[in-house]
Amino acid sequence: xxxxxxxxxxxxxxxxxxxxxxxxxxxxxxxxxxxxxxxxxxxxxxxxxxxxxxxxxxxxxxxxxxxxxxxxxxxxxxxxxxxxxxxxxxxxxxxxxxxxxxxxxxxxxxxxxxxxxxxxxxxxxxxxxxxxxxxxxxxxxxxxxxxxxxxxxxxxxxxxxxxxxxxxxxxxxxxxxxxxxxxxxxxxxxxxxxxxxxxxxxxxxxxxxxxxxxxxxxxxxxxxxxxxxxxxxxxxxxxxxxxxxxxxxxxxxxxxxxxxxxxxxxx
Amino acid sequence: xxxxxxxxxxxxxxxxxxxxxxxxxxxxxxxxxxxxxxxxxxxxxxxxxxxxxxxxxxxxxxxxxxxxxxxxxxxxxxxxxxxxxxxxxxxxxxxxxxxxxxxxxxxxxxxxxxxxxxxxxxxxxxxxxxxxxxxxxxxxxxxxxxxxxxxxxxxxxxxxxxxxxxxxxxxxxxxxxxxxxxxxxxxxxxxxxxxxxxxxxxxxxxxxxxxxxxxxxxxxxxxxxxxxxxxxxxxxxxxxxxxxxxxxxxxxxxxxxxxxxxxxxxx
Amino acid sequence: xxxxxxxxxxxxxxxxxxxxxxxxxxxxxxxxxxxxxxxxxxxxxxxxxxxxxxxxxxxxxxxxxxxxxxxxxxxxxxxxxxxxxxxxxxxxxxxxxxxxxxxxxxxxxxxxxxxxxxxxxxxxxxxxxxxxxxxxxxxxxxxxxxxxxxxxxxxxxxxxxxxxxxxxxxxxxxxxxxxxxxxxxxxxxxxxxxxxxxxxxxxxxxxxxxxxxxxxxxxxxxxxxxxxxxxxxxxxxxxxxxxxxxxxxxxxxxxxxxxxxxxxxxx
Numbered sequence: 067x068x069x070x071x072x073x074x075x076x077x078x079x080x081x082x083x084x085x086x087x088x089x090x091x092x093x094x095x096x097x098x099x100x101x102x103x104x105x106x107x108x109x110x111x112x113x114x115x116x117x118x119x120x121x122x123x124x125x126x127x128x129x130x131x132x133x134x135x136x137x138x139x140x141x142x143x144x145x146x147x148x149x150x151x152x153x154x155x156x157x158x159x160x161x162x163x164x165x166x167x168x169x170x171x172x173x174x175x176x177x178x179x180x181x182x183x184x185x186x187x188x189x190x191x192x193x194x195x196x197x198x199x200x201x202x203x204x205x206x207x208x209x210x211x212x213x214x215x216x217x218x219x220x221x222x223x224x225x226x227x228x229x230x231x232x233x234x235x236x237x238x239x240x241x242x243x244x245x246x247x248x249x250x251x252x253x254x255x256x257x258x259x260x261x262x263x264x265x266x267x268x269x270x271x272x273x274x275x276x277x278x279x280x281x282x283x284x285x286x287x288x289x290x291x292x293x294x295x296x297x298x299x300x301x302x303x304x305x306x307x308x309x310x311x312x313x314x315x316x317x318x319x320x321x322x323x324x325x326x327x328x329x330x331x332x333x
Numbered sequence: 334x335x336x337x338x339x340x341x342x343x344x345x346x347x348x349x350x351x352x353x354x355x356x357x358x359x360x361x362x363x364x365x366x367x368x369x370x371x372x373x374x375x376x377x378x379x380x381x382x383x384x385x386x387x388x389x390x391x392x393x394x395x396x397x398x399x400x401x402x403x404x405x406x407x408x409x410x411x412x413x414x415x416x417x418x419x420x421x422x423x424x425x426x427x428x429x430x431x432x433x434x435x436x437x438x439x440x441x442x443x444x445x446x447x448x449x450x451x452x453x454x455x456x457x458x459x460x461x462x463x464x465x466x467x468x469x470x471x472x473x474x475x476x477x478x479x480x481x482x483x484x485x486x487x488x489x490x491x492x493x494x495x496x497x498x499x500x501x502x503x504x505x506x507x508x509x510x511x512x513x514x515x516x517x518x519x520x521x522x523x524x525x526x527x528x529x530x531x532x533x534x535x536x537x538x539x540x541x542x543x544x545x546x547x548x549x550x551x552x553x554x555x556x557x558x559x560x561x562x563x564x565x566x567x568x569x570x571x572x573x574x575x576x577x578x579x580x581x582x583x584x585x586x587x588x589x590x591x592x593x594x595x596x597x598x599x600x
Numbered sequence: 601x602x603x604x605x606x607x608x609x610x611x612x613x614x615x616x617x618x619x620x621x622x623x624x625x626x627x628x629x630x631x632x633x634x635x636x637x638x639x640x641x642x643x644x645x646x647x648x649x650x651x652x653x654x655x656x657x658x659x660x661x662x663x664x665x666x667x668x669x670x671x672x673x674x675x676x677x678x679x680x681x682x683x684x685x686x687x688x689x690x691x692x693x694x695x696x697x698x699x700x701x702x703x704x705x706x707x708x709x710x711x712x713x714x715x716x717x718x719x720x721x722x723x724x725x726x727x728x729x730x731x732x733x734x735x736x737x738x739x740x741x742x743x744x745x746x747x748x749x750x751x752x753x754x755x756x757x758x759x760x761x762x763x764x765x766x767x768x769x770x771x772x773x774x775x776x777x778x779x780x781x782x783x784x785x786x787x788x789x790x791x792x793x794x795x796x797x798x799x800x801x802x803x804x805x806x807x808x809x810x811x812x813x814x815x816x817x818x819x820x821x822x823x824x825x826x827x828x829x830x831x832x833x834x835x836x837x838x839x840x841x842x843x844x845x846x847x848x849x850x851x852x853x854x855x856x857x858x859x860x861x862x863x864x865x866x867x
Contacts, residue, residue, distance in 0.1 A: 085738060085739045085741075087739070091378070092359045092362055092378075092626045093362050093363055093366050093378050094363060094366075095626055095627050096363060096627055096628060096630060096631070096793065096794070097363070099627050099628075099793035099794075100792055100793050100841065100845075103791050103792060103793060103841070104791070104840070104841055104842075108738065108739055108740075108741050109739070109740075109793065110697065110700070110739030110740050111625070111626075111627050111667070111668055112668065112697065112700075112701070112704075113668050113670060114668075114669060114670035114671065114703060115670075116670070116671070116703045117701040117702075117703035117704060120700075120701040120702065120703065121700065121701055121739070124700060124738060124739060125739070133378070134378055134379065134380050134381075135381060136380060136381035136382075136383070136405075137381065137383070138670075163377065163379065166377070166379075166387075166388060166391060167379070167384040167387035167388055168384075168387065169381060169383045169384035169387065170379075170384060204352060204375065204391060205352045205354070205375055205376070205377030205388070205391060205392070206375075206376075206377050207352075207375050257370050257371070257586070258367055258370060259363065259366035259367050259370060259376065260363070260366075300838075304567075304583070304587060305583055306371070306582060306583030306584070306585070306586030306587050307367065307370070307371055307582055307583070307586045308371075308578070308579040308580060308581065308582025308583040308586065309579055309580075309583055311367075311579075311582070311842070312579055312842040312843055312845075312846055313842060313843075314842065315840060315841060315842025315845070316838070316839055316840030316841070316842040316843055317840065318840070319791070319840030319841045319842065320838060320840050358645070359626045359629055359645075360629050360630055360633050360645050361630060361633075363630060364630070400645070401645055401646065401647050401648075402648060403647060403648035403649075403650070403672075404648065404650070430644065430646065433644070433646075433654075433655060433658060434646070434651040434654040434655055435651075435654065436648060436650045436651035436654065437646075437651060469658075471619060471642065471658060472619045472621070472642055472643070472644030472655070472658060472659070473642075473643075473644050474619075474642050524637050524638070524853070525634055525637060526630065526633035526634050526637060526643065527630070527633075571834075571850070571854060572850055573638070573849060573850030573851065573852070573853030573854050574634065574637070574638055574849055574850070574853045575638075575845070575846040575847060575848065575849025575850040575853065576846055576847075576850055578634075578846075578849070579846055
């Protein structure tokens, strides 16, 4: 059963402490490191093109995030991505801001062509832009897209030959054949930066400890949405996003198979 | 009346969610993103010279912060600044550390010459160095300057043809003709990093929703100083700057026209 | 007496507010700035090769951290390091991830050859790799090493002609002749990112106000370990690493000679 097998992944992450190599943006890099630690992984963030291939040899999963890419970072991402592909470790790709500028969109498409990414996590307009849809991502926020999120996830999963995770009010995860909807979350997850980026880190932690990356994607995405829900419940009057962010990190740290099973709503 | 018209800007920011493009430093970039979200804006931090001009086309204001500039970042700032100038969106310039090294001071002067910045926000010695004063900025902290802060703000506003905001125990905002002093704040705002940088983000959010950038500058600066004051009141015995920083973010998030009007002290 | 003379350093840091120039990684750069402020120093993080030598002229100590180095950053570190050496200010070197990739290990050895670093702070496998030991640093986490931590600290201090600080369950500080063990700490210090990096900032603050860098190293290292212990005691049920991180910053801010003397366990 889906929930039972995902439930077991939590202890596996905490026991094996998978090393998650990130090439990510400068905005939320600290959050990515702390969230990786909170769920039980070990983060490393080396970015020099001179060492990324070597670092990937030690890693159990790779996260590629386009938040603040430039040419130099992109070249290093290609090297790291190819090394990860050769090793067969999962590659989680976060196409931040794709659809906002041609530079971002073109590089993202090229990256997917050159590196078979395992899992793509983005918002609807980012994913839509990835498969050639005319979406206008507004900076790093989702814009409107012409098809439903579920349709989009299925279509993108097929076209990109990857697990696709679309974050939103409800999250959708699809491998092209199977599709799951996660009915957890809180609107305040959109009021702090980095909840998307760190979801990619969570997914990578789970993907590092199972061959079933579809389940890993559901696990990582739902941990964030559920933790966001639980953190909100802990707030008192006059708490704002400062306190929310602290409680969110607490909830990710406290999450285990039991808590997850009790709170998650999949369909 | 000044306070009445500023009061109305809060709801306008939260309603329109202006997109604030930042080219900023790696130290406080996460804080800038979260503060932008907390007041109701939407942050984007793309830095590649290949896309900044495109990103500016989507943006409602631009923040340029010199905290950790190098040649590559500076070139991208020039491109973004010129694009913003052409579009007529407000440009908030934060001359972090200007006066500390010739590199920083020269680049800042050159930047202002090439890009008509709308609003300059700095501490006294940074602003003094910008207009050719012999101030020794100590790293990123204010050094002594030879004239009063009010005189300096007026003089700098005239010479730079910009709104000038000088942060300090009391903050001064001048457009060269009109000058306002903000009598809010707390000394602990100097005990955490990023309260200056994030003030520039706040100013940009307000400047994005009004043509009166003088009022926007007062709004943004006073939100930080007032939030810093309110956050301090929420602390318990044995709380330190860790908790203060969390409460400060809460207070910015909770700030609206009513709270602001009740607490702000302008003269 | 050792504790008495270290005790006096706290007030000296808060009184003189030493300027600590950092060339550090993008993951924990914000934490380094805030921890420097929390103990009473003033952080600056300029990285351009065009200005680092000038910034060092204003600084009272220099921190070099290899977390996310690339060629450009490394060149700037060499320039800053040589300038600091010429001025005679203390240089704290944090060889993050050394032992994980040849790039990192080779650059670290070269750096030490070219710049006499004053104090090295790392985990056991990083320090072991620095002196040519066959340690496999796992990303940025300590791997196993063949000798005891105390032996390693003494040997490394002699070979590197520097004070050596090895963080771990117990911390060891050695100048090659004198060796001190710090019996404070909490395992949760390993569950958040940046407690190593920020320890280097603390050490730099103390080294900036005394000629006895051995004592400064003990002071900085023990502040982190003791603060980590005290922060843990402040947690309530269901608090996690989000809250812990906030309390840790509070405890560093609240630390003074008296609190330190009361809590520290040296041997």
